[in-house]
Amino acid sequence: MNNKLIIDFIKPEGIYFLNHSVGCFSAEQELVKNEYFNLWKKKGGFAWDEWLPSISKYHEALALLLNGKENEFCYQNNISTGFIKILSALPRRNERKKILISDLEFPSIILILKKFLQNEYEIKIIKSKNGMVPFDEWEKELDINTQIAIISHSTYATSYKNSIHQIANKCRDHDVFCLIDIAQSVGVIPIDLQDLNCDFVMGSCIKWVCGGLGAGFIWINEKMIENLQNRLCGWFSLENIFTEDIMDFKMIKSASQFLDGTPSVLPMMLATVSIHKIKRIGVDFIYNINQKYIDSLINFISDFKSLSILSPMDKNQRGGTLVIKSNDDQNLLDFLLKKNVYVDRKENYGIRVSPHVYNTSEEIEQFKKLLASYTD
Incomplete structure (x- = not known):
């Protein structure tokens, strides 16, 4: 190394x-920052020809780091936005009225649940003990009434590493949607998405990946994509972002349909460089x-x-x-x-x-x- x-x-x-x-x-990011602004100064709106590939390059880098597939990743400005999009796209299952989460999750995640879903679902918060939530506490609550379980890989306040493989497998046993938050683990704890039996992952490059602000992402298991009903979309959700046919919108048939309006290119460029650096370091x-x-x-x-x-x-x-x-x-x-x-x-x-x-x-x-x- x-x-x-x-x-x-x-x-x-x-x-x-x-x-x-x-x-x-990092010094490499300084060079990328200068490249972005120089391109803007020289080409103005024509810089888009060189900016647009930044999206796929960001997804490719994440796939390399996390052993996923490029078509399963989607850039998000932050985790909250991605989380709301996933929640809004879930297929409704009338018999499943419980959402499972622990009190060690980041407060804004619980805020979003309460603002968006508390009138529709029971939000069951598992109480931690000594900064931890053992697997058997999740196991007791996961059942056929549960719609989705939301679990941090590593908790923000106590650094407790949840048994995500066991939890994800138990979710699968009960046909419960499983969402893993890797904000505090990506870049410092090895993660193999091919080995993780879950439906969704959300994360950010701002922390251990050293990618800077504005470079979040969601990962959607490709088996799930066609079952989702994406409601929070924009022109970058379309197969042809320049279409003017208002009678026939065709959504991208990958996780990228969860893009929305004009994306922030610079954060993706900065994060992509850093993702590759973290991957090379190991x-x-x-x-x-x-x-x-x-x-x-x-x-x-x-x-x-x-x-x-x-x-x-x-x-x-x-x-x-x-x-x-x-x-x-x-x-x-x-x-x-x-x-x-x-x-x-x-x-x-x-x-x-x-x-x-x-x-x-x-x-x-x-x-x-x-x-x-x-x-x-």
Whole structure:
């Protein structure tokens, strides 16, 4: 693995552990950004001839990273938009009036469910225990009355890694639609969509993939596409985006029908470069580095009575983030921010620390020293 791929990332000054929020920019992306603006300056509206292929290139890159098929991916500006489109397109099954989700899902996902579907469905929220939702809790609730289950691969607040293969298989047993949110796992945990028996995936390139803002996506199992009734569409949903025949609209016969109006090209261009970079570095390699750093921090923190770990101790149950608890989380956060350490806090959980492949062993040791000085 070429070390140039790693040092090419441009980190803010200090110790950067906010990779669960926004991954770092790279020098390659700087070149792509300049290419986009130069094309715009030189060609104006005729730049579309060179911009349009960015959509398929983005889908191709995602397929390569996640072992999917290009026709199963669809660009979305963000996860919320993609989620709403999936929900609105699901075939209604009158006997199925339950939607299953846990309280560890990102709040906006539950917000969307309540705003769009609570009058039509019972939204059953599984309660977590100690930051985790064991598989048997999902198993108890999945039944023939369930329309869809929504599960994060790795939860945003505790970094608990759900048993997505088991859950997806149980969904299949009961003919329940299964949607996996990989926002906090794509780019740091290896994912093989061909091995994942689910119907939908949604994710974003802003975090571990280091793709920047505005590059989300949905993946739709090709077996599902013809059963969906896409209602939230636009001219980019059509086989011929330039058609003027208002009596005969033909939708794209792939996941790309879930495009809508004019897409944001620059985010796709920036993300595509970064997806290829992450693929070349290797997600397995990134995962091993990430977990090595987290294990080292856990071993260190275990010596301090005033600090504890909320994220799972077992790496088989843990995503890419270490969640630290203290006697006063806000005070610890303020201390670390003053020392130029990039972390954040979730009020009901703790301090989130997410080392990436471009973090160094020296930074981990510096972080340990800061924690030690805080506890003195």
